[in-house]
Amino acid sequence: MDRRDEREALVRILKAIRAGESQALVVHGEPGAGKTALLEDLVGRASGCRVERVIGVQSELDLAFAGIHQLCTPMLDRAEELPGPQRDALYAALGLRGGPAPDRFLVGLAVLGLLAEVAREKPLVCVIDDAQWLDTASVQLLTFVARRLRAESVALIIVVHEPDELDFSGLRKLVVGGLPKTEARMLLGSVLRGPVDERVLDRIVSESRGNPLALLELARGSTPDELLSGLLRVGELPEWIEDTYLQRIASLPEDTRQLLLLAAAEPVGDPVLLWRAAGLLGIGARAADPADRIGLIDIGSVVRFSHPLVRSVVYRAASKKQQQHAHRLLAEVIDPTADPDRRAWHRAQATPGPDDEVADELEHSALRARARGCPASAAAFLERAAELTLDPTHKAERILTAAQAKHQAGTTDAAIRLLSQAEASQLDELRRAKADLLRGQIAFTTRRGNDAPQLLLKAAKRLEPLDVKLARETYLEALSAATFAGRLADGGGLAEIAEAARAAPHASSPQGAADLLLDALATRLTDGYAVGVPMMRRAVRAFRGPDLTPDEGLRWLWLASTTAAHTWEDETWEALADRHIHLAREGGALAVLPFALTSRIVVHTFFGELPAAASLLKEANEAIEATGSPRMPLAAMLVATWQGRAADAFKLIDATITEAATRGEDFGLTIAQWAKALLCNSLTQYDDALAAADDIGEIRPPALGLSAWGVLVELIEAAALSGRPERATHAVEQLTETTRASGTDWAMGIEARSRALLSKREAAERLFREAITRLDRSRVRGELARAHLLYGEWLRGENRTFDARKSLRISHELFSEMGAKAFARRAARELAAAGVLPRRPRSNHTVRELTPAERNVVEFACVGFTNVEIAARLFISTKTVEWHLSKIFGKLDITSRGQLPCASARAQGGAERRRGE
Known part of the structure; x- marks a missing residue:
């Protein structure tokens, strides 16, 4: 039928990309609504454009980057144009090159850059069908790219049953619903054979909810008597449509049904593989004709089912034994060198019971998936490997390793389920300790609440006689968790953990930076600040040294940076925060980057560099969005507080207090109350500032970081300026304990x-x-x-x-x-x-105000960053940077990058004055 509105929406996308813009659209609707037909219409209209298609297949849900592989493989001839780290990350993700595990951040930027490079030749249309069946890594990366398309002449059309199944927030959506009643009757009438009672027509249209596929399949599958009598059974949509397909499949010859099952089990759509597997059964090309004649499948350069539901129905209609046989045939014809992981997966699906050989093969696939930076796929391989493992001890070990991979992939519920299975299995003492460690890590990562410190402490004690190095690392993790839980921690909190760490075995010589940090913090918390200061300074110096490994830095630099602030070492604090960001960016450690950026933002606020802090805050939010990590309001709250944006700051403070109280996170409560006291002092609301500081300014257990003294400073000012200096006496004594021992100019x-x-x-x-x-x-x-x-x-x-x-x-x-x-x-x-x-500063009223995105580009360009470097930091393509700069030059009336600093300063001054007026 016409679908005029939907087609016009897609045509507008083609017009936009031909004009140099980019577009991203999520098309969603129930099965059979006509989404695929709309896509075919779009592709038919895309003359002068390059079209690339990806089709999600349910059986590939656990194959890392399978969707990205479909999309990018035809374009890899342009990959050499990408920056080296991005290109290497993409090759590693696709299994084309060895090396360390690529970070999703770099892979996402590589995909974005690759699409932009290809679109330089002609506009690019990327159609992603059945996205609900893509692997997790591909969905995350495609969403990452879709949110950053600006001016690359790229259209990204993502088709999914229900948008809530995946995180497509922030992307424009097009709903494809049922046909209006009139159009539905016209469609039905166009395929009916003979007269039909009008009331029957109305009932069919109503019960099918105007779903085009349901209408067509109903008309094709019903007899004239059924249509005349109205005795039709139209149930819930997918079930009804599937029942119709089942009847049509059941009418086909046996060899045709076997061929369809092989095609359904082979998700790549490779006709060569399909005919090789069919050949093992003696099935020839003519077997496809009956299915082709009734419109179920088309076998050409690729194997395509007429509708995604057909593939699903074919596969589910087969018995378990038949499915296993199909997978076994496909495994036999797949080259184990060219595609070992897909072969291993088919072998696993073909195996009815324990098989150590297949389990070992799956474990190797898990290692390759982890090397490509996809713990979700590694976990899936390991979980299936555990199911096929006969030895109980080895089986339990694989379950535990799968649980660890699930945790790394961010699938907490699955990690906990597997962890519980492992704990109920035959684990030796070391692996039971590692299970305790994983449970503590999950608690800290998901909630940062009050139970994590005790869980990690239990794991550390259990590890002491088994693995001293791991035990000491776990003690440091426990101290980190207790820093967040603070006074709300279960058990003895920081003090108890510090005592246990002091009694733990010493590290082997020479001590690494993490060992020095553990000893320093444990000493500070047990023997007092003055005793701990020299050791803390030695530890943070080690984190500035040349011997620090990237892994050690990425894991512990945030805690070392916090320790530098705790000792009032402003230059060291800045140096460590900078190094943390450098390591995270250079290594593509996107999961770590928000923590590193948050540390640097706090440094910027204290150093009075609020524009730089605000710029980094945008980058941190982009990194959080890219990884799906939980929001960290600390940085945004401090920036808003120092900027004096009272309404925004109070809103962030209240939200942080609520969330932190729910999690049992004293750190969040302390920082929020501190920010509130600081904000109220800036607004001369001294009574409110004193009340906020009083909430947490009483005698506290030993604390680390800025919170150890920041609240005291605000309490003293609020008490003095509200005429109640006696309220500040004890706070001054507490403050002096740290300032005198530190002795820095800051302190x-x-x-x-x-x-x-x-x-x-x-x-x-x-x-x-x-x-x-x-x-x-x-x-x-x-x-x-x-x-x-x-x-x-x-x-x-x-x-x-x-x-x-x-x-x-x-x-x-x-x-x-x-x-x-x-x-x-x-x-x-x-x-x-x-x-x-x-x-009042002078300003130029003739300069047009820059948008926030343009100001971000200007800030980086003014300090000498190249377009490629700006693109990497703002998570956009180089083409988008070029587009922003062209608009910036026009607004600022300049012709070169060298003119940017002065011109942008004029623009900012003019904007500030207009807002003030």
């Missing part, structure tokens, strides 16, 4: 500023000046600006208005440059009270 500057707020006259002035001098020697410009602000406020309170103006002006300028608007307004009010109007 001593914060202590001096805090003490000045509680002091009078000469003592206060001396302390304020000391604070400014020391903080000026540090990198923490935000705290320096606050010192100037507090000093200026104090001077004005002492009726020294003229003296106050200098510090207040410096404070206002620093906060304005940073983009800390709430603090800047507070300084501006104080300046006005001192009789001075704050200076």
